Amino acid sequence: xxxxxxxxxxxxxxxxxxxxxxxxxxxxxxxxxxxxxxxxxxxxxxxxxxxxxxxxxxxxxxxxxxxxxxxxxxxxxxxxxxxxxxxxxxxxxxxxxxxxxxxxxxxxxxxxxxxxxx
Amino acid sequence: xxxxxxxxxxxxxxxxxxxxxxxxxxxxxxxxxxxxxxxxxxxxxxxxxxxxxxxxxxxxxxxxxxxxxxxxxxxxxxxxxxxxxxxxxxxxxxxxxxxxxxxxxxxxxxx
Numbered sequence: 001x002x003x004x005x006x007x008x009x010x011x012x013x014x015x016x017x018x019x020x021x022x023x024x025x026x027x028x029x030x031x032x033x034x035x036x037x038x039x040x041x042x043x044x045x046x047x048x049x050x051x052x053x054x055x056x057x058x059x060x061x062x063x064x065x066x067x068x069x070x071x072x073x074x075x076x077x078x079x080x081x082x083x084x085x086x087x088x089x090x091x092x093x094x095x096x097x098x099x100x101x102x103x104x105x106x107x108x109x110x111x112x113x114x115x116x117x118x
Numbered sequence: 119x120x121x122x123x124x125x126x127x128x129x130x131x132x133x134x135x136x137x138x139x140x141x142x143x144x145x146x147x148x149x150x151x152x153x154x155x156x157x158x159x160x161x162x163x164x165x166x167x168x169x170x171x172x173x174x175x176x177x178x179x180x181x182x183x184x185x186x187x188x189x190x191x192x193x194x195x196x197x198x199x200x201x202x203x204x205x206x207x208x209x210x211x212x213x214x215x216x217x218x219x220x221x222x223x224x225x226x227x228x229x
Contacts, residue, residue: 033217042122042209042219043163056216089161093217105151105213109163 002026004110006092012116013082021077021113025094032075033107034067035091043091049075082117089114122212124220131200132228138185139195139223141210148172150214152186154195157222158206166208169193200227 005024013019025032031050035043036059045059051072060067064082069075079086093107121144131137143152154166169177169186177184181201185194197204205227210220 035217035219040222042211042221043217045216045218048216059216091163093163106153106165106168107213107217108165109155111160111162114161 004092004094004108006090006110006113008113009111010114010116012118015084015117016081017117018078018080019082019115021079021090021115023075023077023092023110025073025075025092026096026108027073028096029094029108030097031095031107032069033093033095034075034077035093036061037089037091037112039088046077046090079115082115084117087115087117122210122218122220124208124210124223126223127221128224128226130226130228131197133202134199136196136198137200137225139197139208139210139225141193141195141220143191143193143210143212143218145191145212145214147214150212152184152193153211153213153217154182154184154193155209155211155219156204156206157209163209167195197225202227202229 007022033048034046037043047067048056049069052069064080066078089112091112092110095107123142150171152169156164156166167177167179167182181198183196207222209222212218
């Protein structure tokens, strides 16, 4: 498909388990974003990539969270030693360019991965 | 720091009527982008409309239009001829270096 895809759609983890969430952005999109959305809340920014470079990781809540985009396309968000407070929907979005241009700033979202930590 | 405020947690409207969702934001910058996103129960975030801050003309997309008041830092969304499929969470978002979202407004369109 032409949209942003994420996998898995649902993940149940036991507390302390490591998880990896995958995002496939729209082909050709330079920028990739990860967000965390708690139930009943708006998305909260986690981190941002421009191609393979992670330009902003100020939103990552702890050093248990790690994101990578080694070849500038697919990205993985990894959460180590999951805690119950990590339960949320993790959204990935991509945009065409870093900035500028008539449509450069619009972010297109994937369906999200719902993570439940027991 | 940029903040986005949506003061209406829930709203409802009768089918075919008009509803306005409010959004205010805070920034000291002059050039930025504003968005309204829709998130149906399926949770896929869908772009509704966008506005560049340097444009004075309010953006319009079919039944959706915005009232952008830059001086007041207000960015409301008007939905005309509401349809049952408009039922969703609506998020106002602001982007400068990263995107900040409001807490959302849950809109229910009643038949």
